[in-house]
Amino acid sequence: MDSPPFDRRQFLSGTLLTTFAGLAGCTVPSLRDGSAARSIPFRVATARRIDDAGNMRISWQAQGARRITIYASEGPEPVITGRTVGSGGATGSILAEGLAPDRRHYFTLVPDHGGPLTIADRALHLPSIPNLRDIGGYRTTDGRWVKMGLLYRSDQLDRIDDQDMAAIERLGLKLVVDLRTLSERSREPDRLPRGSRPLILDVAADSQGSLGGDMRKAMTAIAAGKGAELLMEANRDFVSLGSARRAYAGLLNQLAEAQPQALLYHCTAGKDRTGWATAVILTLLGVPRETVMADYLASNAFLEKKNEATIKALSQSTSPIAPASLTPVLTVRPEYLESAFDEVDRRYGSFDAYLHIGLGLQPEDRKALRDRFLTGASNERDSA
Numbered sequence: 001m002d003s004p005p006f007d008r009r010q011f012l013s014g015t016l017l018t019t020f021a022g023l024a025g026c027t028v029p030s031l032r033d034g035s036a037a038r039s040i041p042f043r044v045a046t047a048r049r050i051d052d053a054g055n056m057r058i059s060w061q062a063q064g065a066r067r068i069t070i071y072a073s074e075g076p077e078p079v080i081t082g083r084t085v086g087s088g089g090a091t092g093s094i095l096a097e098g099l100a101p102d103r104r105h106y107f108t109l110v111p112d113h114g115g116p117l118t119i120a121d122r123a124l125h126l127p128s129i130p131n132l133r134d135i136g137g138y139r140t141t142d143g144r145w146v147k148m149g150l151l152y153r154s155d156q157l158d159r160i161d162d163q164d165m166a167a168i169e170r171l172g173l174k175l176v177v178d179l180r181t182l183s184e185r186s187r188e189p190d191r192l193p194r195g196s197r198p199l200i201l202d203v204a205a206d207s208q209g210s211l212g213g214d215m216r217k218a219m220t221a222i223a224a225g226k227g228a229e230l231l232m233e234a235n236r237d238f239v240s241l242g243s244a245r246r247a248y249a250g251l252l253n254q255l256a257e258a259q260p261q262a263l264l265y266h267c268t269a270g271k272d273r274t275g276w277a278t279a280v281i282l283t284l285l286g287v288p289r290e291t292v293m294a295d296y297l298a299s300n301a302f303l304e305k306k307n308e309a310t311i312k313a314l315s316q317s318t319s320p321i322a323p324a325s326l327t328p329v330l331t332v333r334p335e336y337l338e339s340a341f342d343e344v345d346r347r348y349g350s351f352d353a354y355l356h357i358g359l360g361l362q363p364e365d366r367k368a369l370r371d372r373f374l375t376g377a378s379n380e381r382d383s384a
Helices: 008-015 033-037 162-169 182-187 215-223 227-240 242-255 273-285 289-297 304-315 323-330 334-348 351-358 363-373
Strands: 042-049 056-062 068-073 083-088 091-096 106-111 117-120 151-154 175-178 197-200 263-266
Touching: 042 106, 042 117, 056 068, 056 083, 056 106, 068 091, 083 091, 151 273, 175 242, 215 227, 215 323, 227 242, 227 273, 227 323, 227 334, 242 263, 242 273, 242 363, 263 273, 273 289, 273 334, 273 351, 273 363, 289 334, 304 323, 334 351
Parallel strands: 151 263, 175 197, 175 263
Antiparallel strands: 042 056, 056 091, 068 083, 068 106, 106 117
């Protein structure tokens, strides 16, 4: 997408603020509910789109299974009939071809021993909303897997074009959680998919600094080459700020509702406020820290073209900020997320205490969330 002309006022109030923060007609029956209680033998399983024609590469590693059969569908429910796209041994990789390129495809890997696993490409590959992705498909320390097709993280929704909106509406979203400030929401109001309702959870409502939109402070820090320090401060605020605690607690409360529904949460870039939200959810579900960090850092790849457009516009403007000074606030770094986890340890002593004291999550709530959003039986021998 071509870069828009650089508008200094819009840049100061918008772009910088973003950083703070088979098959149609085929009916397939679901696997029996009891399959979710079986231990899943897969230690690695991925599905990735490899080209614009919709061809997919599915790879896996399973323990204790000898043969794997893969079925394709257009919904997240596990299926055992429909289109068989391949099979293999305990470790394998197949190319699934001939899939509709304008649809999202799920793949159920059925082992001869153990429970099945349904996966999809986490990325939605939508040009007008590049950082939209599923946070499912990750393995936990106790051998369970985060379900796909329920929880999505995203960048801003005001720029969605009609073609991408049609794809988003097929996700069946029921709730869209907006983590942005009032000024962001007023300037760039969400374009919501049909069938969804909005929920405002302003992370920075209590902030008196750059996190809340103090652009003078932000500009001064960035121009001085202190963008990284600014983002580390923002991540600490995600843990300590009262409005941030209320916002993230509110998000967890939505997840704890009786019936799990497809939900999307977002900020503007979908990397900072949304990044911490994702880190909290995945950590409480039992996903290991290195996997949480990998998901966090993936924003750099998904936002690469968007950031290049911003840097290009900046370089053609009269702004006093050098492009190299802006890069730290357009991207994410390990030390940013580590700052938030360090703040958790400093204030609460442990992540569990942060959930309980900081966010008001009870132990039984955490268990309920793990039971709701994880699939497979817990294997305590795998627990870290």
